[in-house]
Amino acid sequence: MNRSEPIRKAPSFLESLVQRRTLGYLLLGLVLLVAIWRLGNALLENPSLFLQQVTNGLQIGFVYALIALGYTMVYGIVRLINFAHGDVFMVGAFTSFYAISRIQLHLWTRALFPDLNPFIADVIGTISVVLLSMAVCALLAVTIERVAYKPLRNAPRISALITAIGVSFFLEYFGALNFVYTANYITYRRPFDVITWVIGDQGVQVLQKGQEVPAGAIIFSNISFIIIVVSIILLVLLQYFVKNTRTGKAMRATAYDRQTARLMGVDVDATISTTFAIGAALAGAAGVLYAIAYPQVVFWMGIIPGLKAFVAAVLGGIGSIPGAVVGALILGQAETLSAAYISTPMRDAIAFSILIIVLLVRPTGIFGEAQREKA
Amino acid sequence: MKTRIAVFVLLIVALMVTACQAGGGGTIKVAVLAPMSGQVSTFGISTNNGVQLAVEEWNAKGGINGKKIETVVADSQCSADPAVNAANKVIQEDKVKFIIGEVCSSASIPVSEIAEANQVVQISPTSTNPQVTLNKDGSTKKYVFRACFIDPFQGTVMAKYALDKGYKTAFIMFDQGNDYVRGLAEYFEKAFTEAGGKVVGKESYTKTDTDFSAILTKVAESKAEVLFLPDYYPIVNLVGAQAKEKGVTAVMMGGDGWDSADLDLKAADGGFFSNHYSPEDPRPIVQSWVANYQKKYNAVPDALATLGYDAANLLFAAIQKAGTDDPTKVAEALASLEYEAVSGKITFDAQHNPVKNAVVLSVKDGKVSFSASVAP
Structure with a gap:
C-alpha cells in the first residue's frame, strides 16, 4: 500500500453534520429555545428578581470585559495568547491592596484638604488607587513583553505560548512566597463604604442595615455602579484611542500587517509595547474593581477570571475589541442566569457549553473575521 | 576465671x-x-x-x-x-x-x-x-x-440553637466538593426540619467561586431568617461582604471553620458559629x-x-x-x-x-464572644 497517499474517504454522516455546521445550528437553536422558555418564565414569574439577576450579571460581565480586552488586543497585534494576563490582573488587585492598607493612598485628599466634601474625596481617592494599579500593571506587562516575549517574536508561535504559561506560573508562585504576598487569603479593605440603594415604587432610597428589600423593588449598590461606570469610561477611552490617535492607528496597522507597517515608518516594537501596556492597565483597573466587589485577595485569584475573560474574548472573536466586550457581557449573563435559574454548581459548565456551541457555528467568534494566515 | x-x-x-x-x-x-x-x-x-x-x-x-x-x-x-x-x-x-x-x-x-x-x-x-x-x-x-x-453534632447544635432563638426558616449554602461543609449542611437540614423548622432554599457552589451575587439574591428573595454557611473563613468573608450589599437580612450561622484570626468580623457581623471552646470559659x-x-x-x-x-x-x-x-x-x-x-x-x-459540650459564639461589633453552651 502506498503510504504517502492519504486515503480519501467519503465523510461520515456525523462529520458532514459538523462540517456543514448543521450540528452547531441545531444545538444553538435548541439552547436558545430552552433559554428563552426558561428565562421568559422567570421574567413573567418575578420580573424584579429577574432584573436583579441581570444587574448581577452586568457587574461581573464588565469586569470580564476589562480583562478580555487585554487578551484580544495582544492577540490582535502579536497573535499571542498572553496567559500571564490573568496574573497581571492579580498584581493589580494586590497593588491596590497595599496602596489602601499600607500607605492609605485612598485618603490622601482627606489628609491634604480636610475641608473637601467627603464624597469627592472618596472619588478622587479611589481613582488614585485605580490609576496607581493601572500604572504598575502597565509597567509590569511592558517588562514581561521585553524580557519574555520580544526575543521570541520570530520563533514558532508555540514557544511564545509556552513562555506565557511559564510567566503566568512565575507570577503566581512568586506571589505566593512568604516575603511577597504569602499564600494566604487576605481580606481586602474597600476604599469607601458600601451603600445600597433600593429602586422601587417609592423611588430611590438608601437601604438601611437589617432592612428587608421590599417586594418588587430591585437593589443596586455603589459597587455595581462604580464597576459599570468605570468600565464604560475606560471602554470609550480605549475606543477613542484606537480609532482616533496616531498610536491607535499604528496599532491597527501593526495588527493588520506588521511588515508593511514597519515599511511605512511605524515603530513596531514601541507599538507592541504600548498595546501590552494598555491591555495590562485595563487588567489592573479590573483587578481593583474585582477586589472591591469581592473583597479578598490571594495569589491565584487571577486564574479563574483570566480564564473566563479569555473565553469571553474567544466568544466575541479574538482580536476584536467590541467582540471582547460583547463576549464578556454574554458570559456574565450566562453565568449569573444559569446560577439563578438552572443550577449553581453547573454554571461554569453551562457558560463554557455556550462557547462550544457558538464556536461550532462561528469558529471565529461572534465578531471575528476569518483571518488570513500570514506567511 | x-x-x-x-x-x-x-x-x-x-x-x-x-x-x-x-x-x-x-x-x-x-x-x-x-x-x-x-x-x-x-x-x-x-x-x-x-x-x-x-x-x-x-x-x-x-x-x-x-x-x-x-x-x-x-x-x-x-x-x-x-x-x-x-x-x-x-x-x-x-x-x-x-x-x-x-x-x-x-x-x-x-x-x-x-x-x-x-x-x-x-x-x-x-x-x-x-x-x-x-x-x-x-x-x-x-x-x-x-x-x-463530629459534624452531625455541630449541624445539630446550630439547628437547635437557631430554633431556640425563634427562627423558623433557613437557607443553606454549601460547597459540594468539601466533605466537612457537606456534612454540616446535611445534619443541620435534618435536625432543623425534624424539629419543625423549614429549609426554604439550598444552593451549592464551588471552592473557587468568588461571585455569590446570584445565590445571595435568591437568599434575599426567600426571606429566610437564617443563612447557614458552614464553610471556612475565606468563603465566609466573601459571602458576608456581599450579603449585606445584596440586601440579605438573614442571620448567618456556621461551624468551627469560621474560627480564625482572619475571619472578617465586619463581614460576619451578627453571625453565630459553633465551636469547641471559648477562652471566656x-x-x-x-x-x-x-x-x-x-x-x-x-x-x-x-x-x-x-x-x-x-x-x-x-x-x-x-x-x-x-x-x-x-x-x-x-x-x-x-x-x-x-x-x-x-x-x-x-x-x-x-x-x-x-x-x-459545644459552645456557640457570636460575632458582634468586631468581637467574638461566648453565647451559649450546648450539651450533646
Missing part, C-alpha cells in the same frame, strides 16, 4: 541494655500533620502551637514513663494528596507510631486509612467528618481517634491554658490550638496509661480513657468520638 566470665557477661548485658535505650527506647516520636501553608495555614500553625506546648509541658515533667517526646511536623496542606504523602513519609522514613492530625476532614480521611493499615495511632484534633474514625462498612477504625465533636484549666499560651505565643489560643493541645494530651495520657509505646496497647488505653481536657471532660464513645 569465673569472675572474669561474670564481668564479661555483665558487660555484654550492660551494652545491650544501653544499645536498646539508645536505639528505640529514649524518645517517643510523634508526627504532627497540619496545613502549614496555603488557604488555611492559620489552622495548621495554631494546631502545631498547641501540640508543641503540650510536648513542652510533658517533657518538663520528665516525659512519658521516662521517655522524652519528640515531634516531626509535616505540611499536609489540608488536602488529600499532600496529606497521604506526608503520612507515608512520617511512617516509613521517620518511623513514627503516633500521628496528631490532620486538621481538615478531607485530608484526615485518607490519612486514617494509612494509619489503620500500618497500625499507627492517629488522633485528629479537629476533623469533624464521621468517616474519619469509621470504616466504609460502618465499623470503627481501631487506631483512629479524634479530639473534637471560667473553668481553671481553661484559664491556665490561656495564660500559658499567651506567655509563649503572645496571642489568645483559638479552638485549633486548644484541640491540638487536647489531642496531644489525650495521646500522651493514653501512652502513660498503657505504660508502653506499643500502638495497639495505646489505642486500647485511649478508647477507655477519661480525661479532663481544656475543651471539656472527654470520654470516647464506641465510634472513637469524644463526648463533651
Whole structure:
C-alpha cells in the first residue's frame, strides 16, 4: 500500500453534520429555545428578581470585559495568547491592596484638604488607587513583553505560548512566597463604604442595615455602579484611542500587517509595547474593581477570571475589541442566569457549553473575521 | 576465671541494655500533620502551637514513663494528596507510631486509612467528618481517634440553637466538593426540619467561586431568617461582604471553620458559629491554658490550638496509661480513657468520638464572644 497517499474517504454522516455546521445550528437553536422558555418564565414569574439577576450579571460581565480586552488586543497585534494576563490582573488587585492598607493612598485628599466634601474625596481617592494599579500593571506587562516575549517574536508561535504559561506560573508562585504576598487569603479593605440603594415604587432610597428589600423593588449598590461606570469610561477611552490617535492607528496597522507597517515608518516594537501596556492597565483597573466587589485577595485569584475573560474574548472573536466586550457581557449573563435559574454548581459548565456551541457555528467568534494566515 | 566470665557477661548485658535505650527506647516520636501553608495555614500553625506546648509541658515533667517526646511536623496542606504523602513519609522514613492530625476532614480521611493499615495511632484534633474514625462498612477504625465533636453534632447544635432563638426558616449554602461543609449542611437540614423548622432554599457552589451575587439574591428573595454557611473563613468573608450589599437580612450561622484570626468580623457581623471552646470559659484549666499560651505565643489560643493541645494530651495520657509505646496497647488505653481536657471532660464513645459540650459564639461589633453552651 502506498503510504504517502492519504486515503480519501467519503465523510461520515456525523462529520458532514459538523462540517456543514448543521450540528452547531441545531444545538444553538435548541439552547436558545430552552433559554428563552426558561428565562421568559422567570421574567413573567418575578420580573424584579429577574432584573436583579441581570444587574448581577452586568457587574461581573464588565469586569470580564476589562480583562478580555487585554487578551484580544495582544492577540490582535502579536497573535499571542498572553496567559500571564490573568496574573497581571492579580498584581493589580494586590497593588491596590497595599496602596489602601499600607500607605492609605485612598485618603490622601482627606489628609491634604480636610475641608473637601467627603464624597469627592472618596472619588478622587479611589481613582488614585485605580490609576496607581493601572500604572504598575502597565509597567509590569511592558517588562514581561521585553524580557519574555520580544526575543521570541520570530520563533514558532508555540514557544511564545509556552513562555506565557511559564510567566503566568512565575507570577503566581512568586506571589505566593512568604516575603511577597504569602499564600494566604487576605481580606481586602474597600476604599469607601458600601451603600445600597433600593429602586422601587417609592423611588430611590438608601437601604438601611437589617432592612428587608421590599417586594418588587430591585437593589443596586455603589459597587455595581462604580464597576459599570468605570468600565464604560475606560471602554470609550480605549475606543477613542484606537480609532482616533496616531498610536491607535499604528496599532491597527501593526495588527493588520506588521511588515508593511514597519515599511511605512511605524515603530513596531514601541507599538507592541504600548498595546501590552494598555491591555495590562485595563487588567489592573479590573483587578481593583474585582477586589472591591469581592473583597479578598490571594495569589491565584487571577486564574479563574483570566480564564473566563479569555473565553469571553474567544466568544466575541479574538482580536476584536467590541467582540471582547460583547463576549464578556454574554458570559456574565450566562453565568449569573444559569446560577439563578438552572443550577449553581453547573454554571461554569453551562457558560463554557455556550462557547462550544457558538464556536461550532462561528469558529471565529461572534465578531471575528476569518483571518488570513500570514506567511 | 569465673569472675572474669561474670564481668564479661555483665558487660555484654550492660551494652545491650544501653544499645536498646539508645536505639528505640529514649524518645517517643510523634508526627504532627497540619496545613502549614496555603488557604488555611492559620489552622495548621495554631494546631502545631498547641501540640508543641503540650510536648513542652510533658517533657518538663520528665516525659512519658521516662521517655522524652519528640515531634516531626509535616505540611499536609489540608488536602488529600499532600496529606497521604506526608503520612507515608512520617511512617516509613521517620518511623513514627503516633500521628496528631490532620486538621481538615478531607485530608484526615485518607490519612486514617494509612494509619489503620500500618497500625499507627492517629488522633485528629479537629476533623469533624464521621468517616474519619469509621470504616466504609460502618465499623470503627481501631487506631483512629479524634479530639473534637463530629459534624452531625455541630449541624445539630446550630439547628437547635437557631430554633431556640425563634427562627423558623433557613437557607443553606454549601460547597459540594468539601466533605466537612457537606456534612454540616446535611445534619443541620435534618435536625432543623425534624424539629419543625423549614429549609426554604439550598444552593451549592464551588471552592473557587468568588461571585455569590446570584445565590445571595435568591437568599434575599426567600426571606429566610437564617443563612447557614458552614464553610471556612475565606468563603465566609466573601459571602458576608456581599450579603449585606445584596440586601440579605438573614442571620448567618456556621461551624468551627469560621474560627480564625482572619475571619472578617465586619463581614460576619451578627453571625453565630459553633465551636469547641471559648477562652471566656471560667473553668481553671481553661484559664491556665490561656495564660500559658499567651506567655509563649503572645496571642489568645483559638479552638485549633486548644484541640491540638487536647489531642496531644489525650495521646500522651493514653501512652502513660498503657505504660508502653506499643500502638495497639495505646489505642486500647485511649478508647477507655477519661480525661479532663481544656475543651471539656472527654470520654470516647464506641465510634472513637469524644463526648463533651459545644459552645456557640457570636460575632458582634468586631468581637467574638461566648453565647451559649450546648450539651450533646
